[in-house]
Amino acid sequence: xxxxxxxxxxMIIVPLIEKNGHTYLSPTNFSKYNNxxxxxxxxxxxxxxxxxxxxxxxxxxxxxxxxxxxxxxILGQRPAEYEPMYDVLNxxxxxxxxxxxxxxxxAVKIVxxxxxxxxxxxxxxxxxEIIDLITKxxxxxxxxxxxxxxxxxxxxxxxxxxxxxxxxxxxxx
Numbered sequence: 001x002x003x004x005x006x007x008x009x010x011m012i013i014v015p016l017i018e019k020n021g022h023t024y025l026s027p028t029n030f031s032k033y034n035n036x037x038x039x040x041x042x043x044x045x046x047x048x049x050x051x052x053x054x055x056x057x058x059x060x061x062x063x064x065x066x067x068x069x070x071x072x073x074i075l076g077q078r079p080a081e082y083e084p085m086y087d088v089l090n091x092x093x094x095x096x097x098x099x100x101x102x103x104x105x106x107a108v109k110i111v112x113x114x115x116x117x118x119x120x121x122x123x124x125x126x127x128x129e130i131i132d133l134i135t136k137x138x139x140x141x142x143x144x145x146x147x148x149x150x151x152x153x154x155x156x157x158x159x160x161x162x163x164x165x166x167x168x169x170x171x172x173x
Contacts, residue, residue, distance in 0.1 A: 006104065055103040072111045
């Protein structure tokens with residue numbers, strides 16, 4: 001099966017796809033697909049002329065892959081308070097950069113609307129979470145069951161506990 005990863009190039013995930021006998025689809029590897037774009041007429045992405053060119057560029061590279069994608073793995077955004085476990089280069093190689101947050105969010109929205117299995121994972125912040133991520137990716141790639149993913153909100157971050165009204169009033173004082 002063909003699997004798309006967002007963000008593209010998250011090297012902690014790519015070898016697992018190939019190890020499990022699937023094909024990793026990447027817009028940065030032009031040898032893996034033909035550059036002709038023949039989209040299904042029902043598949044439309046309307047980007048206004050006011051959409052930043054960087055967002056349009058990233059989405060235009062993603063669109064040809066989506067016709068061939070049978071599944072997707074999405075890695076959530078790095079938490080704001082995250083303390084890097086590795087140096088900058090290793091973090092970039094392992095987890096890739098989200099690039100523009102708008103392009104990442106739009107890509108996630110487009111992929112989530114497709115009728116394919118999607119695994120959504122929180123950004124790992126500890127060694128144990130990295131091991132858990134690898135386990136979840138391997139489980140997903142065996143039978144494409146999306147339920148092995150993390151319980152993420154629409155921004156692909158772990159859902160927070162709700163604050164009661166009384167707590168909220170204390171906070172804003």
